[in-house]
Amino acid sequence: MNHLLLAPLLIPLAAGALLLIAERTSLRLRRSVSLIALAILLDVSLQLVALAGQGEIQVYLVGDWPAPFGIVLVLDRLAALLVALTSVLALATMAYALQGGDRDGPLFHALFQFQLLGLNGAFLTGDLFNLFVFFEILLIASYGLLLHGGGRQRTRAGLHYVVLNLIGSSLFLIAIGILYAVTGTLNMADLGRVLATLDPADAALAEAGALLLLGVFALKAAVLPLHFWLPHAYGHAAAPVAALFAIMTKVGVYAIVRVFGLFGHGDGPLAGVAGPWLAGAALATMAAGTVGAMASRDLRQKVAYLVMVSVGTLLIAVGLDSTAGLTGALFYLVHTTLVTGALFLLADLIAHGRPRAALISSDDERPAGSGPLAVLFFIAAIAVVGMPPLSGLIGKLLILDAARTTPWAPWIWTTVLLSGLLILVSMTRAGSDLFWRGGVSESCKAPAPRRLVPALLLLAASPALVIFGGPMSEFARATAVQTRDTAGYIEAVLGEAPASARIPREVP
């Protein structure tokens, strides 16, 4: 057992608790605690990537209870990749928040750390109920963060977000109850093993539980009929918060990949239960997100819809249920998380000094010295659309290539390419309205170049993903192979556990 697996949970937990106690101390102190914790977290998560990169799945038994009974943390390549992605995004958004956004509320830093605790926990846990608990932690922190800075728009968006997610939590618990009643276990590896040899008489009940779970994860990921909360919540959140939330929808995608991958273990009765729903919903999500992005007149809202498009793209690739599809999804996931995070920061910078904030209109004068900002927006737009030479292209190519031989190919190719074209048009229009047409206002100045650094760092990931495209796609492929090897996952977690390791149930 490697105790390092616990570190991504303990560091934000300790820092968050400390920041709660230190609520009334100087801002300087709180900022240093927060930054130090994030730096250590980044270091630890890179070590975890190296550890997982050796190819062996690491399992941490909390309290040393044997696997199906106690809580387990599981570190494979997928978990390590997402934990590292989270800490990179968190560090950049925190760097942006330190420019003044964190002054708006006393508990920003503490909530930020608890948000990271929930995210890391959700990625690392190997237990379904534990996944629920970490979802709740990340949600309650996100409720607080969403309201950060106050304002009526945020309160209203926050109310919708909270109510929807509370209903989602109830459904999650009901799904857990059904699955526990059918299988007698909540350890994800054990669930996979039991479901593979499920009595056909119980299959319908298990399927109901699994599909309820899919609904809950789809709500988190903002898949089509369950997406209405996203544009408002993301569009009105403070910029660093919205940028951090870029990873939140990916938690839903991750949960679908992990949980439904294990449900399909050994071609049991639940194999492929999510497939027919995912493909159609993903295409529809992408289409709706594209239309929304084109229709938005507010830049922040436009970026929020782009998050939805990226979720659609990811789920299309996941729905292919193949190693090649998952490879493309993982590559695209890293790209889209960092680039949409950068776009949220840029949208906030662009809004500064404009008479109507982030409203896209050529009637408004742009602040003097908007040049560097325009260049960054141009690069981000190219990356998010998926034009050469940036990383969006490679991600989309991998996904399109994986879809080529499937029956869904014509639909997927048409939707992905058309959506790319329409977003290109929409981003071009936004860029020319914001930076080209309209006059220059001499009275207000664009943000100083040093304020662009966090967004620049996030954007730098896009060319980096192209330059190191070989190793990166190789890592994504190895991750996809390992994630789809459910037998290896189950063996790593359960080891030689006896097959009948559950409480015999007595029917009264």
Next chain:
Amino acid sequence: MELLLAIAIGVLVAGGLYLVLRAQTFSVVLGLVLLSYATNLFLFASGGLARNRPALIAAGPPYTDPLPQALVLTAIVIGFAMTAFVVVLALRARAELGSEHVDETGATLDDESPDDADKEEDR
């Protein structure tokens, strides 16, 4: 007993859903509370219903599954915290938006965003 519990859960869910679909924040909060009660009962039932049996395996053969009870306990704690939060949020929405309607935009809300941005800049 199963039938009684099933009916109780069903009534709670029906009431909860009806209230959640109302447009007033207070009803929505009450609906969420009812839904979480129903969920807790449902979780409790997922281990099978048994009377007069300890949730301790060491005590001997007649025992009941202890795990759902632990799950319910956790769910109650989390549900309580979430309810407290949503009550505070609903109060704040009532104060800021001047109405209990869940879709209340506030009279001057549409003009608010530029002011918001200015405010942020001043800080």
